[in-house]
Amino acid sequence: MTEPQYVYQKERKEFGRQCLFADKKYLMVSIASEHSEFNNYILRNPVSEGTQLGKQYALTEVNTVSTTTESRGIMHTEGGWPKDVNFQDAEQTLRYRRKLEKDETYITQVPRMGEKVEFCILQNNAVNIYEEYFADLDPAPIVDRCHSRTMYVYKDVEEPSRPISHLSWSCDGGSKLAITYCDTNFQKRTSGVSFNSYIWETENPNQPLYKISPSGPSICIEYHNKDPYLLVSGQQNGQCCAFDTRSGPNPVFCTPREVSHRESVNSVLWINSKTHTECFSGGADGQVVWWDIRRFNERLDVLYMDPMKTDDQSLDRAYGVSVLEYETTIPTRFMVGTEQGMLFFCNRKGKTPMEKIPLRMQCHASPIYTLARNPSFFKNFITVGDWNARIWSEDCKESSIIWTKYCNVELTGGCWSPTKCSLFYLSRMDGNVEAWDLLQQQSEPVLTIKVSDHAIRCLKPHESGKMVACGSANGFVHLMEVSENMSFSAKNDKAILNAMLDRESKREKILEGKLREIKIKLKKQLELQDAKVSDLLQLQAEMPPEETKVYDDLPKIKPELVAQLIDTANKEFFSMIEEETQRRIKAVQNEASSGKKSLKTKKKHDGSSTEIHQNQSSERLDEEVTNGHNDEHENKNQMNGNAATTTNGHVNENGHTNGHDDADDEQQKQEQE
Structure with a gap:
């Protein structure tokens, strides 16, 4: 039996015409119900049945070991030719093509492939894939969501793994990343722990590119601003070492113990000089020392972080240095953050210690972990300590202009974005990294990234602004890539942020002026109270010795409170006299009435009649x-x-x-x- 067929006939010009569709009511099948069949069926009672169709799932976590890979390539210029055919000979290749075109398989395969291509072309012609259904609507603004992803993870190759202490990008476009490993916990055992630091190539997380072998654990390391092969590091034993990757893993220069820091070197930076060989370091002993790597056996200069405003500096009073800040465009000025939360503004051109440290500010209750200037506005800088971050201005000497809310976990560091002026990052002890954009919102971070289950010890952004390196306490460095809207500033971002910072600075200046007026008023009031106290003391001096003996037994109090205490004592004294007078009057009246009753009782008992004088004097009753x-x-x-x-x-x-x-x-x- 042949299948039913219907042949559509149309002209060639109608092929590929667009299909036009229309809606209409169309009934395919209609079957009426038979009432006579209802008696043959009954409703079935519902029956409850239980089945278990849920699938069982199992969660398995596997931490794969990183394998060592190697990349190899082959140059392929012309392919598909047999060995006996020279592809560089045009006549030989032409003869080979003609030979294939005469083959029977070639003749059958080309029409078969042409049918598939023609079918797809006709489909595209039947439906307009470029039609816009809502062309009259206004386009919605595109909102870019902030997001990030992990690009590479650099693991410590030594066993046991060590916490990350510092990161530094190379000056040749950030192609290399220097990492130091050191456990800064107090009295941590270092026996059996390697002191090596490593330099990693950004695109190769499998094995390090260079190895650095100092004489002790390195706390900080910095690449040179112009030489991609030169590095300087500060060690836990107080020494500073210079390395050249071309000469091997050992340091080329190292400071002697007798001129080094007494405690660990927490920060070291390169400075601008004619020879490009000078740097300065800050240690936990409270010293900031300038060095020349060509003559590491002597100090160029030294400055103590003494909190007292005096020219007679003392190392015993100096605060330990936790971080240094130096901007190459401002070569004579730098800032120092201490372990006590105090910030020192320093000027190297000063001749005396008072001129070298013109300003001191108390910023945080804990050590200052991060101190960095804004890349677009040098007079504004950020400090990170305890549980919040603060943005300061050099125009406001009393307080910060912007600060974040207090976090429920301790902050460990932060940094500005080098390409977006309003963006900065904060690292936390719970392994999260927060991204704050001042122009979007100031109450909450725009993005919170869960980087690791361990504490994030340090942050370092790439100079392109697209990547951020995060060093954790378990020895892993995570290289994070952020979205485009977090990498570049918009057209008006810089002007808007400048206006915002100026507005906040003016507000703080107004508040400082109001506070200064209040302090002046309080000072005048204290002077008036001091004048009253001096008058009272003069009166006391004129009193006889037997009356002033009472005042000598009193404890020594502040002069400004003497007048207030005297007024209070006078009020209490007169109130006590009034209460005692009322009590005595009532006692006299009660005694008089009780005396009458006792005399009458005695007269009856003795049987004698005596006359009792009722008019007794009040003086005798008071005496009784x-x-x-x-x-x-x-x-x-x-x-x-x-x-x-x-x-x-x-x-x-x-x-x-x-x-x-x-x-x-x-x-x-x-x-x-």
Whole structure:
């Protein structure tokens, strides 16, 4: 039985015409229900059945070991020719092509492939793939979301792995990354731990490019600004070493122990000079020392970070240096961050210590981990310490102009983006890296990157602004790539940020002026109080010695509080006198009424009629109250040869009663009768 066929006939010009579709009501099949069949069926009762169709999943984590790979290439200029055919001979290749075109397989394959190509072409002609359905709507603005990804991970090749202490990019476009490994925990054991540092090629995370072998653990390292082969490092034992990768892993110059720092070198930087061989270092002993790598056996200059504003500097008072800041465009000025959170503004042109350190500011409660100027605005710089980051201006000497909110974890470092003026990064102890954009929002970071499960010790951005190197505490360096909107500044970003920083600086200046006025007013009030106190002291000096003896027993207090204490004491004294007067009046009245009742009772008991004078003088009653007069009745009882005397009065610690003696009682009774 042949299948039903229907042949469509149309002219050649109608081939490939666009299909036009229209909506209409079209009924394919309609089958009416048969009511006579309803009696043959009944409704089935529902039955509950339970089945377990859930799939079981298992989570397995595998940390693959990095394998060593090698790249090889082959130059392929002309391919597909047999060995006996010379592809450089045009006539020989032409004869070979004609030979293939006469083959039967070639004749059959070309039409077969042409049918598939023609079918695809006809499909594209039938449907307009370039039609715009909503052409009249306004285009929505494109919002770029901030994102990042991990490009490479550089693992410490030594065992056991060591924490990352510092990172430095080379000056030849950032093709190499120098990494130092050192555990800076106090009294950490260093036996059996390697001191080697490594230089990695950016695109090869499998094995390091160079090895650096100092005499001790290196805390910091810096590439030269112009020579990509020269490096300088600061060690934990206080020495500074210079390396040349062309001469081998050992240092070419090293400072002697007697002229080195007394404690670890926390920061070292290159400076501009005619010979390009000078650098300066800062150590935990509070010294900033200038060196020339050609003469590492002597110091060029030294400066103590003494917090006291005096020309007589002392190394005992000096604060330990945690970070140095130096801008090549400002060769005479630099800044120093200390372990006590104090920031020193220094000028190398000064002749005396007061001129070399013109300003000191307390920035943080913990050591300053990061100190860096903005690449676009040199007068603004960022400091990172304790639980927040602060942005400062050289025009405001009292406080910062912008600061982040306090984090729930401690911050470990930060850096500015070299290409986007409003962006900076912060590293945290929980392994996260925050990206803050001042022009987008100031309350929250625009992006939080989970880099590692361990603490991030240091950050270093690439000069292109597209990559950020993050060193963790487990010996891994993660190279992160950020999105385009975090790599470059927009057209008006620099002008907007400049206006924002100027506005915040003016606000802080106004607040500083108001605070200065308040301090002046308080100073005047204290001067007035001091004048009053001096008058009181003069009056006290004129008083007799027996009256001033009371003041000598008082503890020494501040002069500005003497007047306030005297006023309070006067009020309390007069209130106590008033209360005591009222109490005595009530006591006299109660004693008078009780005396009348006792005299009447005694008269009835004795059977004698005596006349009691009721008009007793008030002076006698006052005397009875003040002397604590109490009627006493003595009863003598002899028990076991001991005599015990009981009285109705009070007994003091010495065994004496507060009442009168027996003779006084008899005399008072006679007077009353």
